Amino acid sequence: MQTAEPAQRRSDTAAAGGSPALMSMRGLGIRFKTSHGIWQATRKIDFDIAPGERVGIVGESGCGKTITGLSIARLLPNNFAGLDGSILFDGVDLATCSVREMRAIRGRRIAMIFQEPMSALDPVFSVGHQIAETLRVHTGIAKEEARAKTLDMLRRVGIASPERRIDDYPHQLSGGMRQRVMIAAALICGPQLLIADEPTTALDVTVQAQILQLLRDLSATSNTALMLITHDLGVVAETCTRMITMYAGEVIEDAAVDDALVRPLHPYTSGLLRSLPHLSPRGGKLPSIPGRVPSILDMPNGCRFKARCPHAVAGCEAEQELCDAGGGRKVRCWRFRELELPGALQHLGSAPIAAMVSRP
Numbered sequence: 289m290q291t292a293e294p295a296q297r298r299s300d301t302a303a304a305g306g307s308p309a310l311m312s313m314r315g316l317g318i319r320f321k322t323s324h325g326i327w328q329a330t331r332k333i334d335f336d337i338a339p340g341e342r343v344g345i346v347g348e349s350g351c352g353k354t355i356t357g358l359s360i361a362r363l364l365p366n367n368f369a370g371l372d373g374s375i376l377f378d379g380v381d382l383a384t385c386s387v388r389e390m391r392a393i394r395g396r397r398i399a400m401i402f403q404e405p406m407s408a409l410d411p412v413f414s415v416g417h418q419i420a421e422t423l424r425v426h427t428g429i430a431k432e433e434a435r436a437k438t439l440d441m442l443r444r445v446g447i448a449s450p451e452r453r454i455d456d457y458p459h460q461l462s463g464g465m466r467q468r469v470m471i472a473a474a475l476i477c478g479p480q481l482l483i484a485d486e487p488t489t490a491l492d493v494t495v496q497a498q499i500l501q502l503l504r505d506l507s508a509t510s511n512t513a514l515m516l517i518t519h520d521l522g523v524v525a526e527t528c529t530r531m532i533t534m535y536a537g538e539v540i541e542d543a544a545v546d547d548a549l550v551r552p553l554h555p556y557t558s559g560l561l562r563s564l565p566h567l568s569p570r571g572g573k574l575p576s577i578p579g580r581v582p583s584i585l586d587m588p589n590g591c592r593f594k595a596r597c598p599h600a601v602a603g604c605e606a607e608q609e610l611c612d613a614g615g616g617r618k619v620r621c622w623r624f625r626e627l628e629l630p631g632a633l634q635h636l637g638s639a640p641i642a643a644m645v646s647r648p
Contacts, residue, residue: 309336310480310513311360315373316383318352318359318537322368327584329355330537333373334610334618339480340511342504344524344545346560347534350581353517354403356534357483359383360515361400362390378480396426399474403486405466409458415469416442416454423476441472445502464495468502475506482507485517500527521560525549525632533557536582536592539610542618549632553619555597558629591621599627 316333319326330352337343345353358364360375362382375382377398382390402408410418419441420434429437435454442450445468458466467487474482484503488496504527507514516528524531524545531548533541533556541554552558562575579596582588588595590605597604601623608620621627 308338309376310339310341310378311337312376313360313374314376316356316359316375317372318355318364319370319372320368321370324585328537328587329584331372332610333537333539335532335539335542337481337513337515339513340507341530342507342514342516342528343530343532344528345515345517345532345534346519346521346524347556348519348560348581350536350584351534352537353534354485357400357485357515357517360481360483361394361398363394363400392426395422395479396477397479398481398483399477399479401467401470401474401482401484401487403489405463405470406458408470409466411458414455414457415461415466416456419469419473419476422473426477437476438472441476442469444506445469445472445475446498447472464491464499467491467495467499471499471502471506475510475512478510479512481513481515483515483517486519487516488518488520488523496523503527521549521564521632533560536587537584538592538620539618540593540620542610543613544616547615547617551631552629553613553617553624553627554593554621555599555627555629556593558631559596561632562630564632599623 313333313335317331318329320329333356345356347353355364359371360382362385366387371383373383377393380393382393385393409415416435416438420431420438423429423434423437424431439450439454442454447453447465447468453461453465458469461469471487487503488499491499500523503514503516506512514528516524518524528545531543531545532539533548533554535556541548541552541557543553548557549561552561556577559575559577563577565574577596582592582595591597591600591608594600594604603622606622608622610618610620613619613624
């Protein structure tokens with residue numbers, strides 16, 4: 289197992305607040321080997337996550353959010369997925385770990401909540417068995433002790449009557465309860481980093497609010513870092529302390545949530561905010577971002593957003609680097625100092641940001 293050079297890698301800090309980084313990603317590129325050649329899905333992904341920090345990863349479908357999360361947990365197929373760069377987790381480079389070394393980390397120190405709990409849970413085993421099995425594999429404790437800890441975790445995640453539900457099968461539970469079971473399975477070993485991929489998809493508004501509150505509370509009480517992958521900017525506003533915007537396989541903006549929502553620095557982040565229906569003037573035309581995310585087979589040179597950007601000018605065809613914008617912010621746009629881009633509160637006064645972005 290490779291460890292970082294102490295002087296270089298231990299000096300990495302999380303973007304928010306200067307706390308020592310739990311995870312530090314540098315120059316991450318994800319490529320897929322196919323019969324048509326090598327497809328580069330992401331490139332030059334740089335960001336840090338500090339212990340206990342809650343980071344939201346946002347962007348349209350196809351921007352690379354989910355595969356970035358899967359690469360951290362090393363869940364991409366090794367036979368045709370390759371990684372460039374480094375994923376430094378508590379001094380260990382996950383990008384170069386062996387399968388055996390990663391198996392000891394995944395599930396115990398890094399856990400992941402998948403988008404659809406019905407397909408992620410095994411239908412032939414009870415939910416209690418699936419949670420306890422994770423604990424037994426990583427700790428080697430006895431079956432009785434594992435069951436007791438599973439019951440306690442089911443209570444912590446808000447499952448009613450856990451003594452009865454522990455022996456139920458996934459099909460016997462509602463969508464919200466299955467999602468809570470997934471969270472319990474992810475947290476049972478006390479991970480340092482929890483990756484949640486669209487954890488509230490297909491849940492009604494009430495259950496969604498309960499799940500988000502649960503994630504916030506568990507992160508606060510256990511100092512677990514949360515990486516939340518979502519399309520919903522309202523979820524990020526309510527849950528996270530920092531927001532990272534991805535587009536076409538690149539990080540294009542990294543900032544504290546309030547800063548990103550009030551004054552976005554990248555035109556794409558601003559476009560996402562302007563596209564929210566409840567932030568548009570009543571009776572007016574709903575703004576939208578023209579076009580679509582470029583295909584992995586035909587990525588443009590220079591700024592990958594320039595074909596859809598209303599602020600594109602000569603010079604945007606040059607390669608864009610993720611640069612320091614001051615105040616802990618980063619942006620991949622050479623014009624960010626001269627642009628005044630509308631944010632979530634452009635026409636809505638000074639009400640709480642989360643309430644504005646989340647308003648139904």
